[in-house]
Amino acid sequence: MRVTAVTCVKNEGPFLLEWIAFNQLIGVTDHLFYSNDCTDGTDDLLDALAARGICQHLPNPAEGRNYQMEALKDARRRDIVMQADWVWIADVDEFLNIHVGDHTISALVEACDDPQAISINFQFFANDGIEAFEDAPVIGQFTRSHNPDLWCGEAAIEVKSLVRHDFPLKYYGAHRPFQKGKERPKWTDGSARRVPHRFLVAANPRRIRRFPAHGARLHATLNHYALRSLDSYLVKNDRGDVNRENRAFDDTYWRERNDPAWEDTSIQRYLPDLNKALTELKKDKDIKGLHDACVKAHIAKRDELLKQESYREMRAQLRAASTLPPQEEAMLISLGLMDPAA
Template sequence: MKSFKKSLKAAVRTPLTIRAKMRERAVSRAPRFNLTACAIFREEAPFLAEWIRFHQSVGFEHFYLYNNFSTDNFKAVLQPFIREGLVTLVDWPRPVGQLSAYADCIRRCWHEALWIGLFDIDEFLFAPDGRDVRSVLEAYRDLPGVCVWQAFYGSSGHIERPRSPVVEAYTMRAGPDITTVKTIVNPRLVYKPGVHLSKFLLGEGMDTHRRIIAPGMLPELDILRINHYWSRSLSDLDQKVRRGDASTSESRDKNRHLDFESRLNVERDETILEAMRRLR
């Protein structure tokens, strides 16, 4: 029965697979962008500029940003980037809107970019050796998606938000037992985008060591990695709890979040600062 269902699904997807291959050939010849990012955000105005400029410095060429009920001054922050042609801003007033935003971005922009990274404003993606991320991805063009492991960072003892940049202020992180992945996808091959893992018409997403992601797998942070500044300061964590989550309708539990944050300050890791020095 399982083999029959699998064959049936393959038959149903055959026209989509043929179309995806045709699109891939067409876009690969002359893409507008090699590497872009898609993110949904809410009340992130203080962090948007740093996040955009950092990712521009490591090779991202365009950003599709989906506003999800923000009431802060995000428009003023993003306007210079929009005028620069670096940001496409989409208003997305949908509860639990993360997956639908990803699907909309892929539907609209599959023809523009070789790769679209699906990750968040508190996540910074880079190559630890200082290479341009686009050059790293050249070795994975045969894959439909590249899964990038995360290191989770805590408050580093900051109760209130410090004046320094995020990547300089928060240097304490969890051990390798607390991790997950986010995926850089080939948008022509995705049929079901996910928060962490997506489903593809051809093949499966793999990490940079070409492993299929499985529960309990230890992260590999040497080729590409994401620093996930999960809490930032404790005051930022409180705001995070109150604003809710774009991927679920469940309310956030403050005590559970504080307990989790207490596990994110185990070891000092300034790899991102060294990578930035190498980039410069």
């Protein structure tokens, strides 16, 4: 089975090898990367990986528009996507945690009875007080998240989707495919249940890319490490959002994803094999050298940012921020269960 992962990146150099190696463990056979405006060596590392046949790397075709959607439009006509049995569109901080069989995409597809699409709910992993960037697998460092069935006071949680080659595709969205005509494809959640009808037909704008997670994660969860360490979050804030031009992350984004109420170490089942795969990749001295240069640039950017008073203030604000999402805090205050001055 040929599975192609498609992603957009900007200054993600320290995290590329882990993401590629992890995806290979779960059955991804091909990677298509689009990069833009990289200053940390991401593009150099991707070029070296591409030269070795480990991925394909293209410049993002967008010109001041929506980077991700322009890339997905371009990806659809690429052989690496057209010839794939399945397409997996995800970001470098998102890891498909498969709970069934041998923990591969093939096992997930079989458990879901070979549908034309599978949408898997996010689980947002908290920073949980980890300040320093460490050049080690992200999936081994961050183990706490919100209650997987509830996020920011809502039961409906965002998804990302695996899409089979025969899906009646109108276009790829970042979170889910959109079908053409009135055809109703066989489309399941991560528990092999048919996705809700209003999600399938995109009838409700608030449910276009989300549906309730309760009962939907029997076979798979999507672990999202949107914050990582405080160091990395500061660098991410400086970078902005790869998917949309001139959008910065703020305190709200951090607080919505830094709820450490739940411990989940299930993805660490992959760690032994992941560490072996990373060791193997780094046996190539050029690849290791380029990875190390990205790490050095990441740390240097942190140091540069912390010379600015605004970033020192941001760091202090994030350290002191409540670990209750703003929506849940407001609800507790409205119910008289929390002092608004607390």
